[in-house]
Amino acid sequence: MKSSALVIGAGYGGLLTANRLAARGHRVTLVNERAEFVDRIRLHEYVAGTRDHATRPLATMLHHAVRFVQGRATRIHPGRTPAATLSDGSTHAADHLVLAVGSGAGLGPAGLDGATALRRQLHALPAGARVLINGAGLTGIETATEIATAHPALRVLLHDPAGPLPTSSLRNRDWLRQRLPRLGVDLTDQQAEADLTIDCTGFRVPALAAESGLPVDAHGRVLLDDTLAVRGHDNLWGVGDAAVMASRPLRMACAVAEPMGGHVADGIGRYAAGQPVRPFNFGFGLQCVSLGRDDAMIVFVHRDDRPTTARLTGRAGAWFKELVSTAAVVFPARFAQGYVWLGAPKRRPGRPAAIGAPA
Numbered sequence: 001m002k003s004s005a006l007v008i009g010a011g012y013g014g015l016l017t018a019n020r021l022a023a024r025g026h027r028v029t030l031v032n033e034r035a036e037f038v039d040r041i042r043l044h045e046y047v048a049g050t051r052d053h054a055t056r057p058l059a060t061m062l063h064h065a066v067r068f069v070q071g072r073a074t075r076i077h078p079g080r081t082p083a084a085t086l087s088d089g090s091t092h093a094a095d096h097l098v099l100a101v102g103s104g105a106g107l108g109p110a111g112l113d114g115a116t117a118l119r120r121q122l123h124a125l126p127a128g129a130r131v132l133i134n135g136a137g138l139t140g141i142e143t144a145t146e147i148a149t150a151h152p153a154l155r156v157l158l159h160d161p162a163g164p165l166p167t168s169s170l171r172n173r174d175w176l177r178q179r180l181p182r183l184g185v186d187l188t189d190q191q192a193e194a195d196l197t198i199d200c201t202g203f204r205v206p207a208l209a210a211e212s213g214l215p216v217d218a219h220g221r222v223l224l225d226d227t228l229a230v231r232g233h234d235n236l237w238g239v240g241d242a243a244v245m246a247s248r249p250l251r252m253a254c255a256v257a258e259p260m261g262g263h264v265a266d267g268i269g270r271y272a273a274g275q276p277v278r279p280f281n282f283g284f285g286l287q288c289v290s291l292g293r294d295d296a297m298i299v300f301v302h303r304d305d306r307p308t309t310a311r312l313t314g315r316a317g318a319w320f321k322e323l324v325s326t327a328a329v330v331f332p333a334r335f336a337q338g339y340v341w342l343g344a345p346k347r348r349p350g351r352p353a354a355i356g357a358p359a
């Protein structure tokens with residue numbers, strides 16, 4: 001039995017869900033605000049000018065059977081046939097609805113609009129100007145090092161009272177404390193005057209789920225049960241940054257969004273076939289942070305994201321990180337059908353997806 005699905009949001013998670021479902025013969029409608037895919041994990045490069053663009057046409061990334069609708073969902077309607085209303089007043093319904101609206105809203109390098117504004121402001125700064133990045137998590141470190149290495153005439157400050165990468169091991173944090181100044185980034189635990197201030201203190205989730213009356217956590221992420229269905233709804237699903245498992249909150253990452261998308265597509269398939277939907281089984285493997293174009297810190301982690309002592313740095317780390325970032329786009333666009341992750345159930349070998357083939 002095949003069913004129909006309405007996927008809202010064409011980021012890493014939504015794209016993988018839509019392409020995987022379509023490749024398996026389900027009817028898929030994908031709604032996204034833009035006709036382009038935003039490669040969010042490259043936005044710090046786009047801001048710094050080490051990359052000229054961070055988008056690519058969605059048309060080149062979609063399975064030929066996916067019906068694409070450009071529009072912004074303003075309301076989700078749960079029910080036997082869940083539906084979404086778009087800002088143009090149209091309503092779209094399907095057997096299953098997947099919420100995958102991400103977290104690129106707001107200022108800073110987290111989304112394309114914020115990144116485009118920052119890029120313009122950064123390039124207008126005179127030599128010697130001070131750039132302050134607030135928040136020394138993964139995104140703050142990547143943004144600070146990208147700017148510092150691409151614009152050595154600027155003074156780059158990275159501000160966080162908790163120091164760099166508070167969730168990592170003391171060893172990794174000490175390494176970063178020594179490495180960042182060598183790359184032109186001065187760490188500070190004090191707010192400072194600056195010519196340009198960049199907010200990297202966390203991603204903002206759109207209010208769509210909350211405004212639609214769905215259960216959400218304190219960050220507005222829709223709350224999921226262990227199968228990744230929205231709590232209390234067996235035909236509404238959540239994928240990526242805009243959703244969170246109530247029993248096991250995972251960090252916002254495309255490394256999480258894509259496995260979630262794969263699992264939700266499998267879940268919809270099992271539901272349509274009358275089989276029980278499995279709990280989401282997922283393990284982390286890596287935590288990657290780029291440090292400009294020629295350096296990086298790749299930390300091998302336990303399944304629960306705790307760092308091991310294994311680490312790859314320097315040019316080898318930068319090369320590896322580049323490979324991972326490229327795979328993050330290639331997998332959902334070209335290999336959605338056969339995509340597997342750490343913890344994924346073993347699958348029978350199947351035909352590769354004909355993603356991108358003409359209709």
Ligand SMILES: Cc1cc2nc3c(=O)[nH]c(=O)nc-3n(C[C@H](O)[C@H](O)[C@H](O)COP(=O)(O)OP(=O)(O)OC[C@H]3O[C@@H](n4cnc5c(N)ncnc54)[C@H](O)[C@@H]3O)c2cc1C
Pocket residue numbers: 008009010011012013014031032033034037038040041042043044071072073074100101102103104109110111139142206208239240241242252253254255256257288
């Ligand atoms: C600079 C930077 C570097 C990063 N580096 C890494 C990294 O190295 N590794 C890693 O794992 N993660 C990284 N991340 C995090 C990663 O980008 C996010 O976790 C990931 O984008 C989440 O994917 P998603 O599919 O949930 O949503 P998104 O990629 O945010 O996509 C959501 C899509 O939904 C659309 N949308 C939103 N609201 C609506 C609506 N109402 N109607 C229709 N469409 C809508 C958006 O326009 C967007 O296309 C980085 C993020 C940034 C900003």
